[in-house]
Amino acid sequence: MQSRRWFGGAGFSFADDPVTETLSQAIRGTGEELDREPDTGVLFGSLRGSVVGLRYYTGVVNKGEMVSLVRQPQNPYDRNAVMVANVYGSQVGHIKRELAVLLANIMDNNLARVEGVVPFGVTNQFTMSVVLSFWGREENRDAVVRQITSRSFKLQSGPTGFMCADGSRDLPRKSVLLTAEELKNAFDNLFENLMEDKIGEREAVEAVCTPLLPHQKQALSWMCVSENNAALPHFWEVKGKLFYNTLTHSSVRERPQRVRGGILADDMGLGKTLTTIALILSNFHHGKPLCEPEKSSPEPKASTTARKNPEGKSGDGDQAEVSVAPAGHSPCMRANQAETQVVCVESVDVVQEDVVEDGDKDLVSEKKAKGRPQGGKAKATTTKKAAKTKGKAVSTSRKGGAVLEDLDFAAALSGITQGAPQKKSVGKSVVSPVEAASSQSTDDPAARATLIICPLSVLSNWLDQLDQHVRADVKLNVYLYYGSERNRDTHFLSSQHMVLTTYNVLSADYSGSASPLHTVSWLRVVLDEGHIIRNPNTQQSKAVLKLNTQRRWILTGTPIQNNLRDLWMLVAFLRLKPFDVREWWNRVIQRPVTQGDKTGLQNLQALVKCVTLRRTKTSRVCGRPLVSLPERSVRIEEVELTQKEREEYELAHTEGRTTISRYVAEGTVLRNYADVLAILVRLRQFCCHPGLLGKTTTHTGVVAVTPAELRERLIMKLRLVLGTGSDEECAVCLDSVRLPVITHCAHVYCRPCIAEVIRSEQEQARCPLCRGQIKASELVEFPLEEEEESNLLENWRSSSKVEALMSSLLRLRSEDDSIRSLVVSQFTRFLTILEIPLREEGFKFVRLDGTMSQKRRAQVIQEFQSDAPGSPLIMLLSLKAGGVGINLSAASRVFLMDPAWNPAAEDQCVDRCHRLGQKRDVVITKFIVKGSVEENMVKIQRQKQDLVEKAFGTKNPSERKTSRVDEIRALMEL
DNA sequence: ACCGCCGGGTGCC
């Protein structure tokens, strides 16, 4: 149940309801992905061909392994050449000439995507067999088939000779299709139970003054192991002289690198920031601490912490990182110690070079593997730049210090260990020619700085937390890389322990010419709120992928927000090979999973598991809860309508029932779903306040005939989508909808996004969600409705529910005026209505809804959370405003004004105050109008809950459809 | 490639 929050609050029935659902879109998306994603599609068929010229290339392929086909139009021997590469991008050979002509034609005209699988012949020296399958849009099928047959190749239906991901032949294809429910459950559970029991605990170094909770020690231990452990990554086995990947059946000659880092996906409030700070301080090179407080004797301590690493695991000779064994490496260790404490003395730099030489063979080989021939050149550039900026660096670095001082960042300035002179060590480190030399000659081993990237809104949180958790006598160089005056000197940045910046600064730098952040060789990059980069098309995401670092971490409470696709960016950032390449992610994970292939799902789960640690606040360590939270109780307050309200309600109810029962009789409920929904929304609005209906409550039952009517109805639907305060997602940009427009098929997008789709596809333009035809002229915008709003307020009248709330609030205030409340509705207009009586009764309140800018939201939250005298007692909150993770722990009462379809959305909302930091018991009041759809909704909510908990999965799609209709019938008491 | 193809050497049985 917890897990549903992963999807931004969504349930699983009412799958067409744009108002209450975003997950349903995601789930349907899993079916429709095929059409929407340019890199998947319908399978047209497959044919057998051959790969030639194997002996000229080094790429190896295993039986059943997938290969990629790459056009080489520039090939001097044949402009139709099609190159064949293995999963790791090594060339295997070419497609035989005659076949290449065909493929070139299909690929160049974008008629289909061609994917290859090698069924056999992998040990041949000269040629091997390949099964080519063709995927594309249905409308291109004919053209493709024609191309193929006209060149007298035979297209076979189905993926003949295709290898299942588990290595077995699929003739007949035996992938088990999952139902949508199963798929959804699997998604939801993807990140559940990712707590490895065997990870143990690890204490933070002394420099961290806050004692870690047990689960934080576990996380620290896991993170250290993830950074240090040089054992083979998951899914890799040694096979003879090669390394074999069990997921892709591919082999490589070089030892694959483990992902050094991962995704820490703990729930909000479990201390991801603290754990990360502990990691930075505790696990510098070779598992030794970064900084020690004054007079501590680091060496013995270092070795004890080092021994805690499960070094025994690393089967064979990946010596470098694992060899934390104190004996063999003591000079090196000394070096690191010295280096961490004395920021930069010449001797240290010399030793640093030792480290380098001592060093990491695997780093060298990694460089080779990456095949960066211009490595040397790049370094030369750096040198030049360093020389130029040296003079400036001294002064700017002082400035950096000053910034920190201003921020009361005591730790950053108090020099220790080697005595007072170190105060100026920052400046010294920058100018030191020795260091400059050493850090250029070898980039990676010298890397020492951790780069933290976060949204602006949490930047100050990092500074606070550092201040709070790092001992004041620890000398930690932290630089806030922000603002127009930021010090862009890469040597200055490299010499820091930590550099903090925002996604915006990063992408702004990246779009410029020489990005300092991309020049520095980082020890570690941490993406805070890492789900921010889930859309790979953004500048931010691109910038993040280009960072040069040894270790990578993603901190997020919500690794998947809506869609499996969200995960790809995270995987790509971590460089979880080979899935950082889109084709392999799509072929091995995304397409199989979205098509319901069980093996695909298992692979996905395994993949996620090997890089993710996630605990929820209900997880337990050794049978005990991670954190103890105050109680939370729910009471339902039944609201009686006045006689007048009852009459109005019944009128609308009868009318709606007539319409819906006709649909039910005709069996057209699903076809008229939007109308059905509109009727239900209307009834729900009646239950809250008649003013919610506005003037757009034209009758919906009749099929629209005139364009004006159609327009009116679309606007109404748009209002339904947006007016509830839900933060709708645009299926094109995957971000919150900006400048919303609605298509004639009733799907909502950002205007620029959908306009671009129409522009590029011209007459063929189709709705990305339902594939219905769309035209620019038919997009309907949301009209401004300020008049309406004022109208609403002028003709003010109360309602039973308003009264019920007000009497609760007044009673509460008279009993204890320190208790703060959240007043939650799905209808933002209802919040507007509630403002009036609140003002009348002299309540101080703030409001948070989906229409507010991020900046304004932050202000409001801060105001509400502040315990300053005169701060607001009440927050009016739209149900889904702001997504996950907002901290409203100042409130301990929640009034849910209207029931949501999806109980998870309510839970999630309550979680915003029932979270770490909550001191009081939380009391939740749900107002339910007696004898109304609301009552029925609550019943259905309960049934849904049961279903979710039973995790049923055997229903077929047609049964599901009936159950949705049944739900509607139950709601309307038909 | 334990193939096909090319082109030079060769030529009754």
Place this chain on the structure above:
DNA sequence: ACCGCCGGGTGCC
């Protein structure tokens, strides 16, 4: 012999 046949050289695109 302007052929066939033999056997060596050779081999992706």
